[in-house]
Amino acid sequence: MSTLETIVATSTPAGRSALAVIRIDGPLAPAIAQSAFGRKSTLEEKKATPGIWRDLHGQPVDQVVAILWSAERSFTNSDTLEITAHGNPLLVQRLIADCLARGCRLAEPGEFTRRAFLAGKIDLTQAEAIADLIHASSERALASARRMLAGELGKHVASWTDRLLQALAILEAHIDFPEEDLPVEDPNGPLYLLNKIASELNGYAATARHDQTLRSGLRLAVVGAPNAGKSSLLNALAGSQRALVSNEPGTTRDFLEAPVVGLPLAITAVDTAGLRDGGSDLEKAGMARSLEQARAAHFIILVVDSSAPSPALPKNLLEIIHADRAMIIGNKSDLAEHPSFAKFLPDLPRLKTCLLDGRDAERLRNELADTLIKKEIAPGAEELIVSVRHAEALKHAAEALSAAASHLLPPARTELAATRCREALDSLGEIVGRIDNERMLDKLFASFCIGK
Numbered sequence: 001m002s003t004l005e006t007i008v009a010t011s012t013p014a015g016r017s018a019l020a021v022i023r024i025d026g027p028l029a030p031a032i033a034q035s036a037f038g039r040k041s042t043l044e045e046k047k048a049t050p051g052i053w054r055d056l057h058g059q060p061v062d063q064v065v066a067i068l069w070s071a072e073r074s075f076t077n078s079d080t081l082e083i084t085a086h087g088n089p090l091l092v093q094r095l096i097a098d099c100l101a102r103g104c105r106l107a108e109p110g111e112f113t114r115r116a117f118l119a120g121k122i123d124l125t126q127a128e129a130i131a132d133l134i135h136a137s138s139e140r141a142l143a144s145a146r147r148m149l150a151g152e153l154g155k156h157v158a159s160w161t162d163r164l165l166q167a168l169a170i171l172e173a174h175i176d177f178p179e180e181d182l183p184v185e186d187p188n189g190p191l192y193l194l195n196k197i198a199s200e201l202n203g204y205a206a207t208a209r210h211d212q213t214l215r216s217g218l219r220l221a222v223v224g225a226p227n228a229g230k231s232s233l234l235n236a237l238a239g240s241q242r243a244l245v246s247n248e249p250g251t252t253r254d255f256l257e258a259p260v261v262g263l264p265l266a267i268t269a270v271d272t273a274g275l276r277d278g279g280s281d282l283e284k285a286g287m288a289r290s291l292e293q294a295r296a297a298h299f300i301i302l303v304v305d306s307s308a309p310s311p312a313l314p315k316n317l318l319e320i321i322h323a324d325r326a327m328i329i330g331n332k333s334d335l336a337e338h339p340s341f342a343k344f345l346p347d348l349p350r351l352k353t354c355l356l357d358g359r360d361a362e363r364l365r366n367e368l369a370d371t372l373i374k375k376e377i378a379p380g381a382e383e384l385i386v387s388v389r390h391a392e393a394l395k396h397a398a399e400a401l402s403a404a405a406s407h408l409l410p411p412a413r414t415e416l417a418a419t420r421c422r423e424a425l426d427s428l429g430e431i432v433g434r435i436d437n438e439r440m441l442d443k444l445f446a447s448f449c450i451g452k
Contacts, residue, residue: 006032008099009107010092011451017087022095023451024104025112029079032102033068043068053083055098062091076112077119110448117433124433125153128387131448132215139264140378141214144385152384154432156204160197161428164401164421167193171418194405194421201398208391210379213298217266218378219257220368221297223290225311226274228303229331232355234258234271236364255293262362263369265378270297275314291316299325299377301368302345306330306337306352310344323347327371329364331355390431397427 006026012019024032033043037051045068053061065084074080085091100106110131117127129148136142147153167190220237222230238258260267270293273286291314294300300321304311328350330341337352351367353360372378379385386394404420407413 006104007107007111008096008104009112009451010096011082012087014089015087016089020085020087020092021451022083022085022092022099023107023112024081024083024099025074025076025078025107025115026104027079028103029081030068032099032104033066033081035102036098037066045070046073053085053095053098055094056101061094061098062086064095075121076115077121078115107450108445109450110445110452113448113452114445123151123154125157125390125431126151127433127445128389130452134449134452135215137217138214138266140381141266143264143381144214144379144383147384153204153386153390156384157428157432160201160397161425163193163197164425164428168418168421168425171414171421175414175418190417191405191408194401194408194417198398198401198405201394201401204384204386205391205394205398207379207383207385208388209376210383210385211387211391213378214266214385217268218298218372219293219296220260220267220269220299220301221290221294222269222271222301222303223275223294223317224303225305225313228274228305228311229329229355230271230274230303231256233301233303233329233331233364234269236353236355236361237261237267237269237368239361255289260365260368262365264381265369265372267372269301275317287314291320295320299327299372299375301329302326302348303329303331304341304344305332306341307332307335308338310338310340321345321348323349324375325377327351327368329353333360393427393430397424400424400427 004027006024006028008022008024011021011023030043036053036055037043037049038054043049043066048065048067050063050065053064055061062085067082069075069080069082071077071079083095085095096106110127113122113127113130116122117124126149129145133142133145133149136145170190222233224230234256237260239261255273256271257268258271260269272290272293275287275290294317302321326348328345328348330337330350330352332354333352334354334356349371351364353364369378373380400420400423404417404424407417407420
């Protein structure tokens, strides 16, 4: 993979569309533009120029709009030509084929972004954020990706690195110049700093528990006794009549899922069959699936008819309902509350609603989001979420710093402390890509789409 080669790829999805964007990156880009548009045409840098693209034989291919970027101003630090053509796959194929005939090769997945990273235009956290921004499935995921793309984690890494270098400079001064008239070594200075940085690193590493949540979303299992209002709750969360609602108990025999609307999080609610003791073989099969969904869910919503005596739920359901991953929705709040409701599973948080006509739907969704954030099942808007890769490097650096701090306790072993500090610096470097690891880069950029 060389930046001396000129690469080409479409940056828009395959298939028919109004327009398609083709990117050409490398030293041949200006010459290709001049040749395809004709010698009499002049492409001004950073200016959209319409024209007829002609192949090597002079035959017109399509009417396109071209933008030329010089290496100094391009995303990749190479000459770049962006072509906007009509989105007919046949035209796109002909344009790509003509570029290949002119000396280009097809770009590999993520190669444009990789070139930007290798040129120092972005660090590795920003490169990863580009892929996250493309694939984000919720507003919260978009916000997290934007913060990464703005270099927020990279700035933290730079700050940790600077502070760690300060501590390391003190340690190495005492190692390299023991005969000099230096101040008496004070382990409490670097010791405090190393422990402080290690604590911060562990705090950021802990946010990786939300990484998969942002990528794939949360699953909520809606469970309860028959006719408690589970299907009405699903419809309220989904903002549409997704499930059939009937006064007849046992209407839902299998699980039914729908996305929750109106929240910045990607959440899927799963309506399940009513749970009770007994029932037909078909109903028992539905209840077994309900329990499977409840066990696999990130969070459980237990729907209870607050106007009726508390239900006798199966033991195997009660065993998986805990205050840290479940809440009670007391339905039918328009009716008088039964005395047993307040005493039913008192450790669980609860919310009373009326699902009869969806009047409480918005409040229900907002309260649900607040509960998920309070219980740390979903990330808050202010959190910067690191990836699993980032977390591994942060934890390794924190462990090295904790070990370094222990070496500064009497009897101090300053050389060992300095060695562990350098290990921490290497781990921090891996986050932003200062460590040259070709295999790691190959694996990371292979997950990108072609053309990005």
